[in-house]
Amino acid sequence: xxxxxxxxxxxxxxxxxxxxxxxxxxxxxxxxxxxxxxxxxxxxxxxxxxxxxxxxxxxxxxxxxxxxxxxxxxxxxxxxxxxxxxxxxxxxxxxxxxxxxxxxxxxxxxxxxxxxxxxxxxxxxxxxxxxxxxxxxxxxxxxxxxxxxxxxxxxxxxxxxxxxxxxxxxxxxxxxxxxxxxxxxxxxxxxxxxxxxx
Amino acid sequence: xxxxxxxxxxxxxxxxxxxxxxxxxxxxxxxxxxxxxxxxxxxxxxxxxxxxxxxxxxxxxxxxxxxxxxxxxxxxxxxxxxxxxxxxxxxxxxxxxxxxxxxxxxxxxxxxxxxxxxxxxxxxxxxxxxxxxxxxxxxxxxxxxxxxxxxxxxxxxxxxxxxxxxxxxxxxxxxxxxxxxxxxxxxxxxxxxxx
Numbered sequence: 001x002x003x004x005x006x007x008x009x010x011x012x013x014x015x016x017x018x019x020x021x022x023x024x025x026x027x028x029x030x031x032x033x034x035x036x037x038x039x040x041x042x043x044x045x046x047x048x049x050x051x052x053x054x055x056x057x058x059x060x061x062x063x064x065x066x067x068x069x070x071x072x073x074x075x076x077x078x079x080x081x082x083x084x085x086x087x088x089x090x091x092x093x094x095x096x097x098x099x100x101x102x103x104x105x106x107x108x109x110x111x112x113x114x115x116x117x118x119x120x121x122x123x124x125x126x127x128x129x130x131x132x133x134x135x136x137x138x139x140x141x142x143x144x145x146x147x148x149x150x151x152x153x154x155x156x157x158x159x160x161x162x163x164x165x166x167x168x169x170x171x172x173x174x175x176x177x178x179x180x181x182x183x184x185x186x187x188x189x190x191x192x193x194x195x196x197x198x
Numbered sequence: 199x200x201x202x203x204x205x206x207x208x209x210x211x212x213x214x215x216x217x218x219x220x221x222x223x224x225x226x227x228x229x230x231x232x233x234x235x236x237x238x239x240x241x242x243x244x245x246x247x248x249x250x251x252x253x254x255x256x257x258x259x260x261x262x263x264x265x266x267x268x269x270x271x272x273x274x275x276x277x278x279x280x281x282x283x284x285x286x287x288x289x290x291x292x293x294x295x296x297x298x299x300x301x302x303x304x305x306x307x308x309x310x311x312x313x314x315x316x317x318x319x320x321x322x323x324x325x326x327x328x329x330x331x332x333x334x335x336x337x338x339x340x341x342x343x344x345x346x347x348x349x350x351x352x353x354x355x356x357x358x359x360x361x362x363x364x365x366x367x368x369x370x371x372x373x374x375x376x377x378x379x380x381x382x383x384x385x386x387x388x389x390x391x392x393x
Contacts, residue, residue: 181324
């Protein structure tokens, strides 16, 4: 080793042949950046479907979201007039949901009428168009429940109607029988008493 | 004197209490007597012997619901709708047996005893050995019919009808055969005419 060991530190000093030789030998093992390639059976790299189709999936998800949003918006547009009807007078509601008992579920509030200020009207309209989706779903489930109750009531009423008809017919038959019998007796009496009258 | 007053004081509350009990009992008895609803549950045992049973129980609520489903366009249903308007209940029990003698007089008596009180007036009582008998009872309140009861007994059939509310008898008798329901097999004997 030389007295000047700067070559070892920063390669400024006089090079030592032994060190240079070592450098040459070890230099072959120097790190060289390159992509990892594992070859051989069972070591084939497979990228997942999600990773491979990530851009396409992102586009599809965006379209789906847009369609979903559009669907909700259209649903809201369709629901609003019915919601207003439902929150109208009890008579109107009774007509809308025939034969159903009064519901306790909250109703969507009706739009406030404001013709004085156009700006305020627009704001309220906007609020209306962005009516809570939850309320719509609640209204829908409420209506479904009402329909089920109405159907049940309809069946009950149909059965009751048949029973009623049967009962009335039976009663009518019995009354008619009693009436005929009394008429018969009256006729008999008249016939029997004819000789007395004559 | 003191002894008498003490005795009176002791007896007076007792008398008052007994009087109160009598008043309450009297009021409840009057209320029971005025009740147009006839209890028919005691006849349920006959269902086991009967070949055909009709049991109709329509209370006011069900009647109102049913009235909504009766069409005004259909003449039969319109008549029925008109007839049940204002009624508070229709209760019918009818048992038809394969053979005669399946029910006893005690069975009928359980119903007849309820109709024997002053609130009910028997307007028709027809008895026939061959065809059985029909008793028609009416209850009046404020000069109007407030209930109707029919007790029909035939050798192979027993029918009890109880209609609560203002019944129009004329309209009711007109109803027979107007409905498009199939025949029930009720034997209604034709009027025999003597020449």
